[in-house]
Amino acid sequence: MIIFASSSEDKLTHWKQGLSDISTLYCLTNPDTLRNELIRRTPPILLLDYDFLVIDNSQTIENMLKLSPRTRIILFSPGISDENEWKLFKAGVKGFCLDTISSEQIKRAVEAVCRGELWIRRQLVQRMQDELATAMQEKKHIERAVNNLLENLTKREYEIAILVGRGESNKQIAKRLDITERTVKAHLTEIFRKLAISDRIKLALLVKDTAATTNQVFDNNNSDYPTISA
Template sequence: MNDRVVRVLLVDDHDLVRAGLAALLDAAPDVTVVGEAADGEQAVDLVRSTAPDVVLMDLSMPVMDGVAATRALLAERPQTQVLVLTSFSDRDRVREALGAGAIGYLLKDSTPAEVLAGVRAAANQGSPLDPRVARELLTTTIAPADRPDPAAGFSPRELEVLRLVAKGLANKQIGRTLGISERTVKVHLGNVFRRIDVQDRTSAALWARDHLPPE
């Protein structure tokens, strides 16, 4: 950390948890606790007065929860890094917290060494994630091998039309390329739009680029 002392604000509605974290962090030579908050609203106020490098944030709290507090304090002080420390590992809570701007996500049964390492990583703009949290995210962001092919629901002709739309061709050009009428192209496009739940060819083109395998 190059002699830098990381300034940490603790946010948790349990006094005992805050006391334990404060003892752990203050014992480290490169970390200091600059404040403690029992709810998200207090946290937002304290960020203004203490200017922490890292906020160690619980999620389930009275008055204002951790997700709302993360969003509010980062709107005022974006250079502060929020590291979630909570009991919840379900993907919805993880996504909410990361979507609000949290840089990392640890669980409360982490070891003291893991919490310290997470705080240091967050201060250096790393993204510490508990392995169990990472697995939860990966189950939805990486398609399993047995997940159906997105192109499987299209007829061969619909797939041809969709690929040509993704290349920027107009309906008349698509018809000439495939040897079909412009009216038939429109029928195929209507079927495609309904199947992937879009309203226009631009959205269909973007969908195709994101979901269809290369030719």
């Protein structure tokens, strides 16, 4: 099913022309009914008139996606700023079309979004690539900082930190490493001091990526810090 949401009969007619071969179309002309229909019908595709939303478009769309996370939204507008359009994509919109788009292009946009693609203007593609590159650089910077911190730990402290990152309790860690829970607590106190954190939740967040990829057993004869088996 595809839901059309617009108070403009002209837009609804134009959309129908582009998707005339689809039988399960449902039109909404009252903004107050959109929320309930999303919950009730959970449509895979929603064609949404930007002017249909009254205020705070990004927040409204985020709320709609929470109500129906499987619904992919394609927005139609006479034109908005690149900044607002990019903000809406980051909020979860899958496609953005100008009101002047042809019927044939509407069908292509819907088909692309159904395949899991984004229908995005070329002007925003470079912006997307730039933000992804920046995000990757920031991620690498954080990973280097975390690795530098973990290098300050002893081998036993590193073992315990990784196990905490995997969600194991002090009792489970003690049993796995054949030490007492009191010893685990003592190591954790030293780990918190070295990493300048206050509790095991922060420790788990700090090492979660490392913990998620561990798959080998610690070897006490190895001077490096290997990983832990499942």
